[in-house]
Amino acid sequence: MTTHGSRRNFLRSGAAALPVLAFSPSAKAWLTCPDSAEDAIDIPGLDGVILSSAEDLAAAADDWGHIVSKTPLAVLLPASIEDVQAAVAFCNQQCIKVGPMSMVGNSHSTLGQSQAECGLVIDISGLSEIHEVSDTDVVVDAGVRWFELVEHTLTLGKSPLVLTDHIDLSIGGTLSVGGIGGQTPQHGLQTDNVLELWVVTADGQLKVCSATQNEALFNAVRGGLGQFGVIVKARIPLRDTAPLARHYTATYADVATLIADQIMLMNEGRFDYAEGFATPQADDSYVLSIELVKYYDEADPPDDAAMLAGLDYVAGSEVAETMPVYDFFNRLAPVVAYTQFTGEWYLPHPLADFFLPLSEAADLIEATLANTPVADIGYGPVLIYPFPRDKITAPFIPMPDEDTCVLFSLLRWAPSADPAVVADLLDKNRAVYEDVRDVGGKRYSISSIEFDLPDWIQHFAQRWPSFLQRKLQYDVKNTLTPGQGIFPW
Incomplete structure (x- = not known):
């Protein structure tokens, strides 16, 4: 049995603040002193603590997007699954909204999806x-x-x-x-x-x-x-x-060829990993590239010529290198460290991720990139890669109605925290979404695209009645994860 930072949240400076001991239904307030309200209800006994300091609430009102800030009334630092059970049951009884969030490391939500305005945020990183x-x-x-x-x-x-x-x-x-x-x-x-x-x-x-x-x-x-x-x-x-990763890159002349090669490799299963990229340039053009990885043991290295055979990349652009497989898995760590040091990591990230039908993907991607200057992407890049629709089994992740779908991710990184700049990027996300929707594509739900109830109904389409039925079955009071904005009641 291994513990990675068990109870690590309790070491945060905020854990020294007074814990919440009760709740006042009339004031809709968490109390550090139960005697401060006549209708105070004692919080069930917890191994962890509920906190309400300004520092803890500010942390729970932020995410990686740095766009939406919805301040909760308190933060639960659970020390056990039983803590989560007790807190969720209590909030359900009192009609208090609950938002699970990982506040150690990175909450990768981008538009307040895991926040709980005036509710309780559960810092799930305590379960570690x-x-x-x-x-x-x-x-x-x-x-x-x-x-x-x-x-x-x-x-x-x-x-x-x-x-x-x-x-x-x-x-x-x-x-x-x-x-x-x-x-x-x-x-x-x-x-x-x-x-x-x-x-x-x-x-x-x-x-x-x-x-x-x-x-x-x-x-x-x-x-x-x-x-x-x-x-x-x-x-x-x-x-x-295997412990080693043979890492290949090459550039491409156009999106259609990039996708076609990826589909060939997908069907063959030649590589353990494959992604396509569009990297913005200073002149607002994009360099298209492929990234491919094969895991291997030192005694049995892959044949580079055989691994790249039949691919229609730009001649002479291929590069191959070897690294430990963990270094490949964690390849973004240096980027994260650098941008944290410079401060860019903490700028808004209005991401826009889509699933496209293959028949429409190349044309839509080319048109979108032509209208997306480098300033609208920032650190980027743009991701482009196909996958088989039948690999997706979770029923509430809608996909285009074709055998092959294509991920198209605009990993926007705002150049500043100026609200006007962010609002402009959000408007552009919405415009791209509407183009995607009109050709039968779907939004990946981590995206920074504001949805109202009609959008959600259209998104789930024939799955909406089942989605609503499950909500009424498992969360009839609509307690859980209000930040997604699906159920406006």
């Missing part, structure tokens, strides 16, 4: 234990970050089947939205690669669910945007992973 690892899977708390899990499993020659490009994200967080990366063309999303989940529903019950146990809840919470329960633990499948 790796419980057991077998040859086939690992049981891990939802607050563990993917890099922590990978550090542990690689010592056993194992890794999860799918990792996001940035692995300093919580396991519970990405399983709640999808989790996409360069292994998706072969294995689907992270939500498609989980065997079992422990979920706290809005009434405070802890339910274990899988494809054979509580299947309806299992299918609802995978990519369910936190609407049906709080994921507190997961069983993740593992694959054998």
